[in-house]
Amino acid sequence: MCTGLSHTTKDHYFGRNLDLEYPYNEKVAITPRNFPFEFRRLPSLPTHHAIIGMATTADGFPLYYDGTNDAGLSMAGLNFPGNADYKPEAPGKANVAPFEFIPWVLGQFDTVDQVETALTEVNLVDIAFSAEFPQSPLHWIISDRHGSLTVESVAAGLRVYDNPYGVLTNNPTFDIQSFGLNDYMHLSTTPSENRFSERLEFDTYSRGMGAIGLPGDLSSSSRFAKAVFTKMNSVSGTSESESLSQFFHILGSVAQQRGCVQVGGDDSYEITIYSSCCNTDTGVYYYTTYENSQITGVDMHSADLDSDTIVDYPLVTGQQIAMQN
Numbered sequence: 001m002c003t004g005l006s007h008t009t010k011d012h013y014f015g016r017n018l019d020l021e022y023p024y025n026e027k028v029a030i031t032p033r034n035f036p037f038e039f040r041r042l043p044s045l046p047t048h049h050a051i052i053g054m055a056t057t058a059d060g061f062p063l064y065y066d067g068t069n070d071a072g073l074s075m076a077g078l079n080f081p082g083n084a085d086y087k088p089e090a091p092g093k094a095n096v097a098p099f100e101f102i103p104w105v106l107g108q109f110d111t112v113d114q115v116e117t118a119l120t121e122v123n124l125v126d127i128a129f130s131a132e133f134p135q136s137p138l139h140w141i142i143s144d145r146h147g148s149l150t151v152e153s154v155a156a157g158l159r160v161y162d163n164p165y166g167v168l169t170n171n172p173t174f175d176i177q178s179f180g181l182n183d184y185m186h187l188s189t190t191p192s193e194n195r196f197s198e199r200l201e202f203d204t205y206s207r208g209m210g211a212i213g214l215p216g217d218l219s220s221s222s223r224f225a226k227a228v229f230t231k232m233n234s235v236s237g238t239s240e241s242e243s244l245s246q247f248f249h250i251l252g253s254v255a256q257q258r259g260c261v262q263v264g265g266d267d268s269y270e271i272t273i274y275s276s277c278c279n280t281d282t283g284v285y286y287y288t289t290y291e292n293s294q295i296t297g298v299d300m301h302s303a304d305l306d307s308d309t310i311v312d313y314p315l316v317t318g319q320q321i322a323m324q325n
């Protein structure tokens with residue numbers, strides 16, 4: 001499970017939690033403008049926007065999990081098991097393989113509006129990257145500072161939703177996730193009041209009681225409600241430090257601690273492998289990992305963005321403890 005997030009203070013920020021029981025050898029990868037993107041069923045892109053994000057590079061191709069381009073457009077893929085349904089090749093359509101989707105979108109477009117128009121021609125074609133990297137059931141959040149989209153290729157076809165929350169988790173489909181929020185409309189950040197019965201007296205014995213009922217478990221629909229509530233009510237200063245702190249705190253509200261979500265065998269647990277936050281205005285990609293709470297940053301503009309060679313940075317994964325004495 002994962003959570004994707006778009007948030008604006010003064011600058012715009014985009015990132016995600018990647019929740020999984022094992023890492024995929026992901027690195028922060030910068031794809032410069034002249035790295036030739038070859039696609040399976042589409043014309044290649046010899047030049048394109050530069051991209052920074054988290055990726056596994058395989059056979060020279062950056063398999064992005066999430067990324068941001070030099071125009072400030074961002075996109076992340078999140079698990080969507082049982083619902084993702086990729087299609088046979090469709091003549092006359094832009095047949096994009098799922099693993100190509102992030103490079104294809106971030107390579108070409110500047111804004112969510114442009115992507116929305118282009119998506120009317122897209123067919124997510126069922127072509128896997130390789131035997132080693134088989135098809136992943138994903139859906140996507142695409143964001144700029146003005147808004148977000150959710151894209152889902154399901155049995156009925158390609159569904160594109162406006163995403164007014166700037167939040168995406170996993171199953172069920174986005175329309176159902178959105179509908180589920182109706183159940184929480186009574187939640188409040190203000191102290192609770194007695195609407196239960198005028199004939200009874202209650203004690204507001206704790207702060208925060210206005211949001212009792214906000215789910216705290218780690219299922220994807222619960223993380224969706226929790227992350228939307230936290231983000232929509234988020235108050236942040238506009239400096240880089242305050243914005244980053246707030247962003248990581250929102251992601252922290254739905255992070256997974258080892259031991260709480262058992263998967264497969266007895267000692268396999270889902271954890272938040274990394275949390276990321278890219279300042280889409282400056283092109284700096286920040287991240288923390290499960291065992292490294294210190295924020296590490298990679299600046300896209302420190303790389304030669306006109307080159308043709310991907311640069312990647314292995315994650316700094318151990319705790320960086322600042323001893324004070």
Ligand SMILES: C[C@H](CCC(=O)NCCS(=O)(=O)O)[C@H]1CC[C@H]2[C@@H]3CC[C@@H]4C[C@H](O)CC[C@]4(C)[C@H]3C[C@H](O)[C@]12C
Pocket residue numbers: 001002018019020024056063064065077078079080081098099128129133134135136137170
């Ligand atoms: C597993 C992750 C989602 C985390 C998650 O939600 N875990 C809960 C599992 S559970 O649902 O709760 O049981 C997703 C998110 C992005 C994905 C990569 C995208 C690029 C590439 C696409 C290729 O086609 C296959 C390999 C590839 C490297 C992908 C591997 C994997 O699929 C990644 C890491």
